[in-house]
Amino acid sequence: MSFDINEQYDKIYRYCFLKVRHKETAEDITQETFLRYLEHPDYKSVDKTLQLLYTIAGNLCKDEFRKKKASELSDTAPSNDDIEDSVLSGFDLKQALNKLSEDDKEIILLRYVNEVPVNVIAKMQNISRFALNRRINRILTSLHEYMGKEELT
Amino acid sequence: MTDKEKQALREAFGIPEPDRKKDFTEQFRQRINEKHKKRISPVIMRMAATAAMLLIVVGVCANMPVSPKDINDNNNNLIETTSIGTSDISNSDENTTSTSAASDSIVSRTTASTVTAATVTAGTASSPQQNGNHAVTTKAAVSGHRTTVTTAAPKNDKTSSRTSHTVSKTNTTARNTTTTARRSSTSIGKVSTTTRRITTAAASTFTMTTAPANYTKPAVSTTYAAPVADGHDMTVEPEITYSIRGRVVNADNLEENSDSPVNSNEKGTDNAPVGVTLPFEQKIQEMFNNSYAVVLAKIDKIVYTSINGMPYTAENITIQKVYKGSVETYDKVTVYVSGGYMPANEYIKSHPDIYLSDTSYVTVYDSGGCVGEQECGETYLFFLRRYTPYLPYGTYSLTGTGDEGVFTEANGCFTCLAHNQLQFMEELFDKF
Numbered sequence: 001m002s003f004d005i006n007e008q009y010d011k012i013y014r015y016c017f018l019k020v021r022h023k024e025t026a027e028d029i030t031q032e033t034f035l036r037y038l039e040h041p042d043y044k045s046v047d048k049t050l051q052l053l054y055t056i057a058g059n060l061c062k063d064e065f066r067k068k069k070a071s072e073l074s075d076t077a078p079s080n081d082d083i084e085d086s087v088l089s090g091f092d093l094k095q096a097l098n099k100l101s102e103d104d105k106e107i108i109l110l111r112y113v114n115e116v117p118v119n120v121i122a123k124m125q126n127i128s129r130f131a132l133n134r135r136i137n138r139i140l141t142s143l144h145e146y147m148g149k150e151e152l153t
Numbered sequence: 154m155t156d157k158e159k160q161a162l163r164e165a166f167g168i169p170e171p172d173r174k175k176d177f178t179e180q181f182r183q184r185i186n187e188k189h190k191k192r193i194s195p196v197i198m199r200m201a202a203t204a205a206m207l208l209i210v211v212g213v214c215a216n217m218p219v220s221p222k223d224i225n226d227n228n229n230n231l232i233e234t235t236s237i238g239t240s241d242i243s244n245s246d247e248n249t250t251s252t253s254a255a256s257d258s259i260v261s262r263t264t265a266s267t268v269t270a271a272t273v274t275a276g277t278a279s280s281p282q283q284n285g286n287h288a289v290t291t292k293a294a295v296s297g298h299r300t301t302v303t304t305a306a307p308k309n310d311k312t313s314s315r316t317s318h319t320v321s322k323t324n325t326t327a328r329n330t331t332t333t334a335r336r337s338s339t340s341i342g343k344v345s346t347t348t349r350r351i352t353t354a355a356a357s358t359f360t361m362t363t364a365p366a367n368y369t370k371p372a373v374s375t376t377y378a379a380p381v382a383d384g385h386d387m388t389v390e391p392e393i394t395y396s397i398r399g400r401v402v403n404a405d406n407l408e409e410n411s412d413s414p415v416n417s418n419e420k421g422t423d424n425a426p427v428g429v430t431l432p433f434e435q436k437i438q439e440m441f442n443n444s445y446a447v448v449l450a451k452i453d454k455i456v457y458t459s460i461n462g463m464p465y466t467a468e469n470i471t472i473q474k475v476y477k478g479s480v481e482t483y484d485k486v487t488v489y490v491s492g493g494y495m496p497a498n499e500y501i502k503s504h505p506d507i508y509l510s511d512t513s514y515v516t517v518y519d520s521g522g523c524v525g526e527q528e529c530g531e532t533y534l535f536f537l538r539r540y541t542p543y544l545p546y547g548t549y550s551l552t553g554t555g556d557e558g559v560f561t562e563a564n565g566c567f568t569c570l571a572h573n574q575l576q577f578m579e580e581l582f583d584k585f
Contacts, residue, residue: 005178013171014163027171034181038188093165105166112154113163 003049009034011114012057018109019061029064033057050120054110058124096146104139111136384483388469389548391458397494399514404500407507407517434584437577441585444536444552446478449562451532453485457493460543462503464519466493467548468527470535476582478537487548488535490556492521522555525570534560534567 012033017026033056040052097105107125110116122132154162441447450470458465468488472480480486497512500519509515527533536558537549544550551558553571560567569575 005181006174009171009174009178013174014166014168017168018166023169023171027173030171031173031177034177035184038181038184093161094167097162097165108162109166112159113166115159 003053005034008050008053011116012053014109014113015054015106016057016061018106019058020064025064029057029060032060036060050116051123054116054120054124092147093143096143099146100139100142104135104142107132107136108139108143384472384481384485386485387487387547388485389467389487389545391456391465391467391545393458395457395459395464395493395495395499395516397457397516398496399516401494401516401518402497402509404504404507404517404519407509433575433577434581436575437581438585440536440552440558441477441582443538444477444558445539446480446537446549447476447535447582448472448478448480448537449474449476449532449534450486452527452529455527455529457495459493459495459499460489462499463491464493464495464500464517464521466490466527473532477585486537487545488537489541489544489548489550490521490523490527490559491551492519492523494518520555523571525556525559527556527559527570532562533570534562536560 009030013026013030016029016033017023020026020029033053036056037053040056097108100108107121110121110124111118118129118132122129125132127135448470450472452468452470454469456467456469458467466489468490470486470488472482472484472486475482494516497509497515497517500517501507501509501512535549536552538552538558539549541548541550555571557569557571559570561570565579567577567579
């Protein structure tokens with residue numbers, strides 16, 4: 001194995017949660033992701049581990065979207081109160097993140113929370129690394145504007 | 154971005170901690186361990202496959218024909234001559250059973266094989282500087298048989314000079330004669346070894362060895378391989394064969410008048426001159442030079458086939474006499490002659506310009522540029538070429554156009570099938 005399961009489990013879980021907005025579902029998808037990864041013929045390839053994991057997780061999240069209607073997902077999604085309770089600080093940042101599109105939020109999560117390398121994210125998004133860097137800079141600029149301060153660089 | 158900012162960002166996403174992480178990670182690690190254990194079987198499979206592949210390769214190499222004769226590539230006869238001598242040779246003795254003698258510490262032994270084996274191994278062991286007895290052993294393997302000649306020379310105190318030891322290899326054709334003369338470095342004497350090939354009725358060849366007459370013959374034990382009785386079968390079976398069935402239609406008549414039957418007597422009898430512009434002798438010599446082999450052979454079998462939609466006749470012949478080439482008497486080879494019989498439905502596929510109303514039970518005869526037609530059981534003189542690109546490997550074709558390279562034989566006089574005015578006597582080959 002080329003990765004630490006404890007570390008990657010959290011990261012994939014966060015990625016899935018961002019997509020499905022449901023804790024149990026996100027955890028199910030995370031576990032399914034690792035099981036499918038284990039059965040994948042390329043699972044021994046060190047270079048493609050992260051990309052493979054995120055691709056499987058993303059596809060499983062899309063499948064989950066197809067299964068459930070949007071309304072059902074919204075019912076099961078945690079309320080804003082829950083999120084507010086879980087956030088101890090950074091209220092402005094949370095509001096600023098909510099203003100971002102889902103794709104932008106995904107990129108920020110992957111890059112700064114899960115610390116996925118730029119080249120892996122670029123391959124997942126099917127864009128070049130330079131395009132991804134420009135996009136990340138644009139997202140950060142938007143966050144600065146939303147928050148009205150210059151903390152994020 | 155600093156760690157503090159990353160932490161703030163992580164909290165801002167508001168993602169709760171997973172509950173079942175610990176259980177799953179343990180199970181996942183167990184699965185990985187199981188999967189790693191299973192990986193042993195592919196390794197074993199790969200090793201087994203490698204071993205099997207090696208066995209196959211070894212088997213193929215072991216069964217691969219070593220003799221070029223077996224792979225239809227008998228181009229050269231090989232003669233190996235070994236001579237050792239320090240004394241004058243005053244007498245020559247021809248002996249088909251390879252006998253030599255030496256009394257003045259000279260051993261002269263020549264063993265040659267030119268039968269069918271392309272691989273002749275000769276090993277010579279001698280002690281020229283010694284005054285005692287020394288022996289020369291030459292081994293020749295002939296088509297799987299072994300020929301061993303051992304010669305022991307008696308002691309001779311006079312021999313104090315150096316002896317010369319020469320091993321030469323000579324590629325010869327059927328009528329080649331190789332003569333090797335060596336003078337010793339001390340000019341004491343010379344050894345003259347004459348090797349002449351003698352072809353017996355069984356196509357086997359032994360050598361004769363010259364030796365001084367005043368020498369006493371040493372003890373010699375000689376064992377020769379049995380003569381090859383039946384030659385080598387190098388015939389090639391065509392993949393496609395046709396039989397003559399139903400009505401026979403001459404392809405030459407189809408363009409003018411389709412469906413006009415032709416009887417077998419008509420074809421091949423109009424001996425139209427193809428154009429013999431050169432003098433006969435020059436023409437024959439040119440054909441002789443352009444041929445890989447010139448043989449007198451009997452047709453054993455005739456098979457009609459096709460190559461790329463063109464009719465051909467495959468003739469299996471048994472060679473009776475060799476005038477040129479590295480084939481041997483009694484060898485069986487396959488000669489592809491242009492033209493032959495072909496079912497009409499097959500023939501029109503490659504000849505769209507020809508129309509036949511009914512091809513169901515019609516056979517088309519295409520002369521293929523040949524004037525005559527050879528018959529099974531008859532003997533002809535063949536001028537043969539090899540390595541025609543579109544023909545199967547190992548087969549022969551006729552030299553010249555059409556059947557120019559086929560001659561009938563009658564009392565030593567050969568008559569060309571294509572031009573019956575082109576005749577010559579067998580003695581003409583001696584001039585070439």
